[in-house]
Amino acid sequence: MSTRHFLTLLDFSKEELMQVIKRGSELRLMQHEGVIYQPFVGRTLGMIFEKSSTRTRISFETGMGQFGGHAIFLSPRDTQLGRGEPIEDSARVISRMVDIVMIRTFEHSIVEKFAQYSQVPVINALTDEQHPCQLLADIQTFIEHRDSIEGKTVTWIGDGNNMCASFIHAAHQFGFQLRVSAPYGFEPNADLIKQYSHCVELVEDVNEAVKGSHLVATDVWASMGQESEQNTRARRFAQYMVTRSLLDKADPDVLFMHCLPAHRGEEISYDLLEDPRAVVWDEAENRLHAQKALMEFLLTDKIKLA
Template sequence: MLQGKSFLKEIDFSQEELLHLIHSAEKFKQMKKGKVVHRYLEGLNIALIFEKASTRTRAAFTVAGQDLGMQVTYLGQGEIQLGKKESVEDTARVLGSMFDGIEYRGFKQEEVETLAEVSGVPVWNGLTDQWHPTQMLADFLTIKEHFGDLTNRTLTYIGDGRNNVANSLLVTGAILGVNVTIIAPKALQPEPEIVQLASQHNHGAIITITDDVAEIKGTDVIYTDVWLSMGETVDFKERIDQLMPYQVNDDLLALAANPNLIVLHCLPAFHDIKTEIGQELYDKYGYTELEITDSVFQKYAPLIFQEAENRMHTIKAVLYETLKNH
């Protein structure tokens, strides 16, 4: 069904295909937990191109590939000529002749699209400025694991509604028929073309875009992300002031008024000052917490780190389903 296909953005796969990947990830997770060897792709080679720093995506692709028996080659920023001394097209031809699949994590969606078009092998989007499709599989697997199914669920994303995670949640939720609400200041709401794309691929989901925090009421899932995306240059103090009313805190949870509520975060999260950036922000502006308070983060930490682990299982499903019978 998915053999030979690339995964560049959520609409590349149908509802049936996305659900199949989630189901496949569940099976791989059981095998991993049971220490059942599953080197189904022995002899294949994949390349991981990283123009942006990464913890979960790099670790997930590396372990997933190795578990499946593949050789995994990491190509970090500054280690290849991509887009600098060699065009993306020429790089794609070279890598496509040597590797059976390519992961790309970078800035421009056009570059991952070009890699897929020219390389002749499956290409997987590990994150671009516009989309984050592999994160979505982990998110919706986590929701399914917690609630038992995705039927009649409502996910509410709150914060910067224009970033790649918000875009992907909106479109993936629509494809899967999960209600999605985006709560963000009017200046930080999804672009009209993203909302239109979600509408075009909607399977019965209720889509809501608002700046009213009260719309959180009754939601099953609260989802947030960092307030400044990688590579974005803005006045951080201005962004903090703009988004502080949208912080995920105890008051927001009370407003949701759902005893079965869960909170998810794709990480990293600024919930304390135990990082260089967190300490720097505290020294400059006096904030110890940004998009999510530490008390809320710790309360839902088991699910948030389950969500992080699920990156590996879902990416393994993508690798296997697109490369099997190679």
């Protein structure tokens, strides 16, 4: 059996994605009920971080610990990646010593090449092009609050970034319609829009974009590595702040999500996260449960399921 990786949502079938999400909800309930479930005793997760993150590190490291396993945090100072050793050599060595690897980095080609030469499953914990782990948590959160997302309308507001790209893949995989409302010049990749035109459309007017929407999501205006563009982006994105009044134009049962960290007074109003339609805290917690389910799925041949 060839090694499975999770670099984008397209690496799994819709049925497999739903299996992981359903299992994530089961693991969430087990954890809340205090159930001790440790299928990863003796297993090790290698966590390679070239981009820092609070939620990604805590969720993966905590998840591995709750499963009875061990996680090794590797910062840019702790590996030879980017310091002369080819990625393929690092992959060959690291994958001989751990059972599974997650990578959070810049160029998507890095996780692709690492996975190509890895003997163990590799998880994309974020690249400049994709953030599939976040979408597992987002879809799990929507299903827990509103049941199936199939056939629903989702609106992405703001930068056509890695999160937006993963929402496009999610629209295709889960069968919902995605509207993207972004400033001119900050739209998602044109080829991606063209490829998934059956489920994605660009809507310039943000007020039109949210009409009837069942889920509204956004992200910061300037992501890590784009700090020098902050002032320019603040001017260009000023009309794309998500507010309570904007959500009022959506479906009465609309949910709001943000992958965090959020900048109040920029992409969201100061009071939005206190709105009952905002489910960002459940969304953040579900990174833990969805990723546990993902690791369990990828290592299913090495563990005994409870």
